[in-house]
Amino acid sequence: MSFQIGITGTVFLITMLVIFWRPRGLNEAWPASIGAGIILLTGIVSREDIQDIISKIGGASITIIATIVMAVILESFGFFHWAAAKLARLSKGSGYRLYWNIQLLCFLMTLLFNNDGSILITTPILILLLKNIQLKPHQQIPYLLSGALIATASSAPIGVSNIVNLIALKIVDMSLWMHTAMMFVPATIGLLFMSCLMYWVVRNKLPKKLPDSIMDIEESFFIKNFHPLKTKIPVETKRKRTRFMLKILLFVFVMRCLLFVASYVSIPIEIVAVLGSVLLLLWRWYHLRTNPLDILKKTPWHIFVFAFSMYVIIYGLHNVGLTALLVQWCEPIVNQGLFHASFIMGGLVSILSNFFNNHPALMIGTITLTEMGLDPITLKTIYLANIIGSDMGSLLLPIGTLASLIWMHILRRNKIKVSWKDYLNVSLIVIPITTIVTLALLYFWVQIVFS
Secondary structure (H helix, E strand, O other): OHHHHHHHHHHHHHHHHHHHHOHHHOOOHHHHHHHHHHHHHOOOOOHHHHHHHHHHHHHHHHHHHHHHHHHHHHHHOOHHHHHHHHHHHHHOOEHHHHHHHHHHHHHHHHHHOOHHHHHHHHHHHHHHHHHHOOOOHHHHHHHHHHHHHHHHHOOOOOHHHOHHHHHHHHHOOOOHHHHHHHHHHHHHHHHHHHHHHHHHHHHHHOOOEOOOOOOOHHHHHHHHHOOOOOOOOOOOOHHHHHHHHHHHHHHHHHHHHHHHHHHHOOOOHHHHHHHHHHHHHHHHHHHHOOOOOHHHHHOOOHHHHHHHHHHHHHHHHHHOOHHHHHHHHHHHHHOOOHHHHHHHHHHHHHHHHHHHOHHHHHHHHHHHHHOOOOOHHHHHHHHHHHHHHHHOHHHHOOOOOHHHHHHHHHHHHOOOOOOHHHHHHHHHHHHHHHHHHHHHHHHHHHHHHOO
16 A cells, blocks of 8 residues: 555656646646556556546536637637727726726636636737737736636636536536535625735736727738638628627527526536537538638647546545545544634645645545535535635646646747746735635625525
């Protein structure tokens, strides 16, 4: 057993180190899959365990992939350029108004898609906009940073906005509908508090007046890419394009709502997610005359590999006794009452997320909870406290979430430098306070509504 503990612990630490380091932009699925392969070869995880893992991550992975496909389709419709131009117009030359518009955009994109998809959508939009209005590098950082933080944290209100949340829901046997009923109100108020606190921290770095845009981002893109004789997208006027984009967003919103309906009536939500992606893909084929097969190249299939591999490693840690040890440590805390348990467990997952990434941290925390024999409401409340730690508390360091790692990769690819000092100047103030406030809101909301 001591050999297995040593192997599993070493594999886990090396895997996380390589994921954080990402030498030469290495995809995170590679170190995770190699680590999982070693665990499987040593027999620490059995065939029965693999079947259990597939049953837990399969639906979650399919759902997330389907929503990311929707994000990719949006890009092909010119949504990024349209949204960047819309942000510039709505801000009316005010740097402060631009901040709040960005916060709203990032929040809505995460709710409509997921945190990783939101980062993939909003970061290019912001880079496009900020470069077009020729903001200096130090003026771009507050917008990019605050947008990324709110986009990632906004996966807390609804479970479908984060793959690790969906996997954890399966572990605790909690419906998507129940998660939203217990979490949406406290988490959304917490996010509003977070936005206000971030504004107070960065307001002196925001330009009061924005420079005039050097070109019409929207017009130039549509004229260049969509000829009216070859596509059915209306390119004649901005009003028609806006109507077209709003129709697409309405469709995505309706499909998102249907996920909760499916959860409520016990239909697998991945079926609805895939159906929505296929319909949107066919819509794009009709309008752009583009072969749908090109989406196969743009879809991040490695998410399947990453989720499966990380769960194999976590299952290995579980099998060698890590969760049993955590149960011994945490059970006395949980028995002190729901208030203490929520704060201690949420704080513990926050710390683990910042050191080891929120994917393994939330999985370990959730499996530990299921081993304690808790009553349903206590289990679900402490689980949601773990979600707050995983989705919000994990943002203290830029390596705490996969979405943050993706965000940094996009910035590096676009030659935009955001140092750890820039990040910590905001996160060290905003994240701990926001996490504590949201945990308190969750506790009182559950006491008022569900007790």
